[in-house]
Amino acid sequence: MAIVWLLIIGAAAGFFATRIMNIQANVVTTVAIGIGGALIGGLVVRMLLTAMGMLGGLIGAVLGALVLIWLWQTYVGR
Known part of the structure; x- marks a missing residue:
């Protein structure tokens, strides 16, 4: 079925x-161009x-680290 779908999309x-x-x-050339492009x-x-x-x-890790720093400073740093 995947090959048929590839031919249709191609x-x-x-x-x-x-x-x-x-x-x-x-x-045939049009389908080949489409499949290659796909x-x-x-x-x-x-x-x-x-x-x-x-x-x-990376962005998620930095944001998570910022939250941990904020929690550390708020609750432990006192």
Whole structure:
């Protein structure tokens, strides 16, 4: 089922991409362009989400440390 879904999404993506770039291509080429674009785009998006996930973890860790410092100063530092 995943292959069928990839073909459908690839065909749609290839259709839109060929129309945006004003390229005349047959159906097989359009689907191949779409599938290739989906694979490349999927990898790029996955890398961006991973990098942002790491950054989000760092931000969360800093915020957590700030809360701990505030709690320490408020209740233990007295």
